[in-house]
Amino acid sequence: MNEVQAKKQIESLRNEIAAHNTAYYLEDAPQISDFEYDMLMKELRDLEEDFPQFTDVDSPSQKVGGEVQKSFTPIRHPRPLLSLENAFNVEDIGAFISRLAKAGIKNPLFLVEPKMDGLTLSVTYRGGSFFAAATRGDGVTGENVTANAKVMRAIPRKLQKELPYLTVRGEVYMPKAAFAELNAVREENGEALFANPRNAAAGSLRQLDPNVTAARRLEIFFYDVIDVQGIEISSQSRMLKDLSALGLPVNPEQRICHNLEDIGAYIVEMTEKRHRLAYEIDGLVIKLDDIAVRETLGATGKFPRWAIAYKFPPEQAQTVVEDIIVGVGRTGAMTPAAVLQPVFLAGSKIRRATLHNEDNIRDKDIRIGDTVLIQKAGDVIPEVVRVLSDKRSGTEKEFAMPRFCPECGSPGVRLPGEAVRRCINIDCPARIYESIIHFASKKGMDIEGLGPGVIRRLLDEGLIHDIIDIYHLDKEKVAALPGFGLLSADNLFRAVEKSKTRPLKNLLFALGIRHVGEQGAKILANTFAHMDDLIATDQETLTAIPEIGGIMAQSIVNFFGEENNLALIRSLAEAGINMAGETQISGQTGPFWGLTFVISGTLPGLGREEVKALIEINGGKTSSSVSRKTDYLLLGENPGSKLDKARELQVKTLDLSGFLLLLEGEGAHA
Numbered sequence: 001m002n003e004v005q006a007k008k009q010i011e012s013l014r015n016e017i018a019a020h021n022t023a024y025y026l027e028d029a030p031q032i033s034d035f036e037y038d039m040l041m042k043e044l045r046d047l048e049e050d051f052p053q054f055t056d057v058d059s060p061s062q063k064v065g066g067e068v069q070k071s072f073t074p075i076r077h078p079r080p081l082l083s084l085e086n087a088f089n090v091e092d093i094g095a096f097i098s099r100l101a102k103a104g105i106k107n108p109l110f111l112v113e114p115k116m117d118g119l120t121l122s123v124t125y126r127g128g129s130f131f132a133a134a135t136r137g138d139g140v141t142g143e144n145v146t147a148n149a150k151v152m153r154a155i156p157r158k159l160q161k162e163l164p165y166l167t168v169r170g171e172v173y174m175p176k177a178a179f180a181e182l183n184a185v186r187e188e189n190g191e192a193l194f195a196n197p198r199n200a201a202a203g204s205l206r207q208l209d210p211n212v213t214a215a216r217r218l219e220i221f222f223y224d225v226i227d228v229q230g231i232e233i234s235s236q237s238r239m240l241k242d243l244s245a246l247g248l249p250v251n252p253e254q255r256i257c258h259n260l261e262d263i264g265a266y267i268v269e270m271t272e273k274r275h276r277l278a279y280e281i282d283g284l285v286i287k288l289d290d291i292a293v294r295e296t297l298g299a300t301g302k303f304p305r306w307a308i309a310y311k312f313p314p315e316q317a318q319t320v321v322e323d324i325i326v327g328v329g330r331t332g333a334m335t336p337a338a339v340l341q342p343v344f345l346a347g348s349k350i351r352r353a354t355l356h357n358e359d360n361i362r363d364k365d366i367r368i369g370d371t372v373l374i375q376k377a378g379d380v381i382p383e384v385v386r387v388l389s390d391k392r393s394g395t396e397k398e399f400a401m402p403r404f405c406p407e408c409g410s411p412g413v414r415l416p417g418e419a420v421r422r423c424i425n426i427d428c429p430a431r432i433y434e435s436i437i438h439f440a441s442k443k444g445m446d447i448e449g450l451g452p453g454v455i456r457r458l459l460d461e462g463l464i465h466d467i468i469d470i471y472h473l474d475k476e477k478v479a480a481l482p483g484f485g486l487l488s489a490d491n492l493f494r495a496v497e498k499s500k501t502r503p504l505k506n507l508l509f510a511l512g513i514r515h516v517g518e519q520g521a522k523i524l525a526n527t528f529a530h531m532d533d534l535i536a537t538d539q540e541t542l543t544a545i546p547e548i549g550g551i552m553a554q555s556i557v558n559f560f561g562e563e564n565n566l567a568l569i570r571s572l573a574e575a576g577i578n579m580a581g582e583t584q585i586s587g588q589t590g591p592f593w594g595l596t597f598v599i600s601g602t603l604p605g606l607g608r609e610e611v612k613a614l615i616e617i618n619g620g621k622t623s624s625s626v627s628r629k630t631d632y633l634l635l636g637e638n639p640g641s642k643l644d645k646a647r648e649l650q651v652k653t654l655d656l657s658g659f660l661l662l663l664e665g666e667g668a669h670a
Contacts, residue, residue, distance in 0.1 A: 133146050283312050598622070
């Protein structure tokens, strides 16, 4: 490649990588796999090394992470959060160890940890109490996500030992099971799916509404101390023990290695074990254990010289699309799936892959008979990555989404703005089957023993036809079913009877109201004293509830506007199902319940909207002006005239540290 060609290719790669960075870091919607991205970056770095005259400090190869979203206030990190140089094979790791030897590091000890596929987060504690949290951002400045991190149960509010100051680095992730559940709900609702658990975690944490974050299951493992006062850290292995002793979650999967042979053996072990982990990892991080030795080595502008990240090779496989079938969910969503030639991938044999919707099939030009590349997104949901069009023979058949439901023959309708086509027949057998499964599920009415297989048999035998029939089953007929017997029938009937006493939140979830998940059902049950009160409410009243948005409110009103749904609720009430809501009002148990705050001045490290969200999540209210009804004036820098008004009315004042103490429940109502 000559100089002109190299310059053109470098510019093309920089533009392509920049576009992918925007999709990955700002939009949480990657367009290519991590492996493909790594290969693009490697090609760019190799070209820039071969043609140093085209070196540019603004090149993606010289930057860490992505930009900071303008919707979040920036936080500057105590020290830069660097990325890691990648290794794609044992030879690359050997070269890394050789560089250490040339630098005079003899007999190095390594701490090898799983490389979590999540979102980097720095968390600061002051006086042992949670103070602030920020994403990595560009490595120097991150996004202030304090309000969202505050609602993550995995992040402790207080350390087990009080330290003057501590900033730690961790990786926020979404467990595989939670990721699968979230995408299943989004697919039913016609919403865009998250590409993998990493993007689901990032999209959940970087929300302007902390209630969305709180409703999703996010976990974190901490692995680095960015800055600290009060303890001395001598090694990575000691650091992890100290973090765990402070009450901070640490990944138990870690290994001390003495040489390349040890590291290679651990790679083999974890390559197989990764599929049994509850979370996604995409490699291993190899670090020098001795902190003092690290200090002597330092870092380049982007990478520390004392660590390297081994990346697992992409787990993809080629197979053939033998057919495309369409399933129907409880909301009528018609979802296409590829029937594949069986292929072994990521620890299991794959026979089907989701195709999501008709737009995805069209955009990827997937045809019956195509040879395709598949992968497991988050090791959970097999999906088709792309078609290997060079393998086409001409016998492949284009797929057309059916205009009628494959189960009942009713029209399939695609509403404006939705990617999903839906069967509009509420009596569709497939919809009824899926609705009963959802109704009886653990988060619904929790009817033990009434799983998908039993429901299928009861429907096939004509013993039930819809949800209400569950409560009018004939015990003798159930006991007479092959393989059932009187004991099994008794157990099922006891479980059905027990379900009648479930809280209203379970019933609201079980009804399958669109956009109302577990958290939404809980909020409604805590707000309304009885199902009748909820049925009678209007959209304006619903949207006045802080946690209920316009789309959810409209969906609730639409649901209770359907006579079929009202008839079901009446029948359930007649069968003895509990319709009473919780006695407490939403937020009543929070430390700020019943309290009104006024915020004045600039709060260091926190945005005004984030503080408001923290107050409201914990049961309080905010006001723009000080009055006799004000309980606390929260003071920042340059508070202005509101402080004078507070003194005049004898309103209590507090600074940010005092506010955080109240948030822990220490004397808020004293």
